[in-house]
Amino acid sequence: MTHTVxxxxxxxxxxxxxxxxxxxxxxxxxxxxxKFAVHYGADAVYIGGQQYxxxxxADNFSFEEMRxxxxxxxxxxxxxxxxxxxxxxxxxxxxxxDYLRELxxxxxxxxxxxxxxxxxxxxxxxxxxxxxxxxxxSTMNWQAVEFWKxxxxxxxxxxxxTTMDEIREMKNRVEIxxxxxxxxxxxxxxxGRCVLSNHFTDRDSxxxxxxxxxxxxxxxxxxxxxxxxxxxxxxxxxxxxxCMIQHVPDLIDAGVDSFKIEGRMKSIHYVxxxxxxxxxxxxxYMEDPEHYELRxxxxxxxxxxxxxxxxTGFFYTVPGAEEHIYEAEEKPAPYDFAAIVTDYxxxxxxxxxxxxSPFRPGMxxxxxxxxxxxFKQQVGEMTDEEGNAxxxxxxxxxxxxxxxxxxxxxxxxxxxxxx
Numbered sequence: 170m171t172h173t174v175x176x177x178x179x180x181x182x183x184x185x186x187x188x189x190x191x192x193x194x195x196x197x198x199x200x201x202x203x204k205f206a207v208h209y210g211a212d213a214v215y216i217g218g219q220q221y222x223x224x225x226x227a228d229n230f231s232f233e234e235m236r237x238x239x240x241x242x243x244x245x246x247x248x249x250x251x252x253x254x255x256x257x258x259x260x261x262x263x264x265x266x267d268y269l270r271e272l273x274x275x276x277x278x279x280x281x282x283x284x285x286x287x288x289x290x291x292x293x294x295x296x297x298x299x300x301x302x303x304x305x306x307s308t309m310n311w312q313a314v315e316f317w318k319x320x321x322x323x324x325x326x327x328x329x330x331t332t333m334d335e336i337r338e339m340k341n342r343v344e345i346x347x348x349x350x351x352x353x354x355x356x357x358x359x360x361g362r363c364v365l366s367n368h369f370t371d372r373d374s375x376x377x378x379x380x381x382x383x384x385x386x387x388x389x390x391x392x393x394x395x396x397x398x399x400x401x402x403x404x405x406x407x408x409x410x411x412c413m414i415q416h417v418p419d420l421i422d423a424g425v426d427s428f429k430i431e432g433r434m435k436s437i438h439y440v441x442x443x444x445x446x447x448x449x450x451x452x453x454y455m456e457d458p459e460h461y462e463l464r465x466x467x468x469x470x471x472x473x474x475x476x477x478x479x480x481t482g483f484f485y486t487v488p489g490a491e492e493h494i495y496e497a498e499e500k501p502a503p504y505d506f507a508a509i510v511t512d513y514x515x516x517x518x519x520x521x522x523x524x525x526s527p528f529r530p531g532m533x534x535x536x537x538x539x540x541x542x543x544f545k546q547q548v549g550e551m552t553d554e555e556g557n558a559x560x561x562x563x564x565x566x567x568x569x570x571x572x573x574x575x576x577x578x579x580x581x582x583x584x585x586x587x588x
Contacts, residue, residue, distance in 0.1 A: 191421060191428055193451060194250075194348065195444045198433035200230065202440055203238045203249070208580050209441040209539045210448030213248040214238075215281060217433060220268055221253040221261070232271050239276035248278035253291075254303035257284045266294035273298050281326060292321060299323055301348065307359060311339045318345045326429065329355060329411070333423055333484045340424030351420060352443055352471075353431025355408035355482055357383040357493070383407045407494045412479035414471050415463055417450045419484075435475070437525075438506030441582055442474040442537070449541050466541065473504045473584065503587060507534060510581040511568065520573045521554075522583055529561040533586040536577055546574040 195211035197203035206214045216238065217229040230238065230251075239249050251272055255261060269291050272280065279299035282288050283306050291300050301324040302308065302317050309328045317325050324346035327336065331349070339347060356363060365382045386403035411431070413420060420428065428451065430443055446467040454461045471479075480492050508522035528534065530548050537543040551559050551571040562569045 191426055191451065192348075193444065193447055194427050194429045195440060196353075196430055196433040196435065197238070197440070198229075198435070200234045200238055202433075202435075202437055204241055205437050205441045205580065206444055207242050207245050207247045209444045211247060211444050213250060213278070213427075214242065215250040215252055215429075215433075217252050218268070218272070221255050221257075221265065221287070232275050235272070235275040235277060243276075249276070250279045250281055250301065251277050252303070253280045253287055254283045254305050255287075256305070257286055262286060262290075265290050269295040269298060279324075288320070288322070302326055304328055304350065309335060311335075311342045314339050314343045314345060314347075318343055324348055324427070326350075326427075328359070330359060330483045333419060336423045336425060346426040347424065348427035348429050349420065349425045350411060350431055350482075351413040351425075351428045352411055352447070353435075354477075355411050357406055357408050381407075405494055405496070407477070408488070409478045409480045409492050409494060410476050411482040412471060412476070413481060413484065414446055414450060414467055416481065416484070417447070417463075418454055418458070418461060421451070421454060436506055437509075438582060438584060439474045442470055445537065445539060445541065446470040448539075470537075470541075473502055475502050504535065504584040505587050506582065507585040508562075508569065508583040510536070510577045510579055510583065512579060513573070513577045515576065518572050518576075519570050520577050522569050522571065524562045524565060524567045524569055526585070527561060527563045528583075528585050534583050535586070536573065536575070536581055536583050538578055538581040542581070544575045 192212040193210060194213045194215060195206035197206050197214040197216045203214050203216060216235070218235070219229050219231060235249065235251070242249050253269070257265075265287060269280065273295040277298060279301050280287075280291055281301045281303045282291060283303035288300050288302075291298055300322050302322050304326045306313075306317075306325075307328040307330075308314060308317070308325050309331050314325050322345075326348040327339075327350075329350050336347060336349065339345075358365065363379065369382050384405050384407045386405055388403055428447060430440075430447070432439060432443075450463070450467050453464075477494060480488065482488065505526055507526050507528045508524050510520055511523050512521040513519075528548060530551060532548045533545060534548055535543060535545045549572050551562065551569050553559055554568050554570065556570075559569065
């Protein structure tokens with residue numbers, strides 16, 4: 170059954186100043202997340218349809234939801250891409266042409282594809298769709314980039330293992346758009362080459378079934394003796410998350426055309442916070458490169474989203490043993506997503522918020538909005554929509570009224586301090 174998401178205040182949202190380059194590309198695992206990603210500054214979003222994508226557990230989009238997402242994004246001059254990045258078996262290819270034609274009719278700007286069969290079908294069946302080469306192809310050299318350009322592709326999404334020097338060489342040698350992951354989860358395997366999930370669970374990573382086996386807990390054996398049984402903890406082998414907020418100038422100077430954030434399974438709060446930080450950093454550098462300075466609040470904003478420990482991936486050096494996570498890490502984010510602002514009364518200073526996790530009077534909260542708007546306050550008296558006093562907002566999606574210290578806008582977020 171098709172589910173349509175409607176957010177209050179949409180009619181008051183719309184145009185903003187956008188930069189042509191570089192593009193800030195955000196994940197959107199649902200229609201609601203798409204709207205927040207665009208509202209908080211994404212120039213484009215990538216989503217999954219109900220077929221041919223690698224995130225089978227995300228709230229993938231129906232064609233009706235795609236059309237609504239495209240219409241919403243167009244208010245901001247933003248685009249919508251669809252991941253069709255499986256490696257197809259023969260039975261997967263039935264219906265691909267019809268599916269791609271429907272994407273074209275829905276107004277999708279581009280697909281992200283890995284399998285040459287899907288690339289070729291798209292070019293013939295849906296010529297208005299751009300085809301961007303997926304990171305699943307593990308493209309790491311300029312000769313491969315040139316090959317895909319000659320095949321007619323306008324953009325290549327590079328492997329996560331590509332270095333900054335390699336990116337510079339690609340841009341110097343090949344006139345093509347390069348899209349690069351700049352934030353989010355990293356895979357322990359080479360991009361597009363994981364078979365652990367297939368081996369352990371018969372779930373094919375390259376057909377959307379990754380079981381994330383790198384984050385399981387493992388026992389270590391040496392000389393047929395279990396080290397864990399000798400008192401050591403079980404361990405994982407997941408990579409630390411990627412974060413390039415401190416290196417935006419390097420990425421722009423290297424010629425990266427699209428800054429890609431990973432995370433179609435992440436929360437609204439995560440997507441909004443991360444997009445918000447990178448939007449400000451990119452805009453500040455493009456406006457005045459000579460006087461650009463990294464602002465601590467951008468770094469802090471990244472830290473308030475749910476992250477594993479962070480590093481710079483392969484951009485500057487090959488990650489070593491210290492760049493993996495072997496034990497349960499402490500929760501680095503001191504905030505949890507609490508509510509979405511749906512309305513604000515300027516005369517009374519009362520905001521209406523939609524609850525997303527429990528909060529109560531006396532709790533410290535922080536309101537955030539696009540462009541770096543934010544302020545902290547304590548929750549005071551609050552009521553439900555009928556005016557009944559509340560001692561706690563405990564019901565999911567309940568609408569709560571409370572006084573705010575500064576003006577807020579629809580789609581602003583409220584997060585609560587924890588710990």
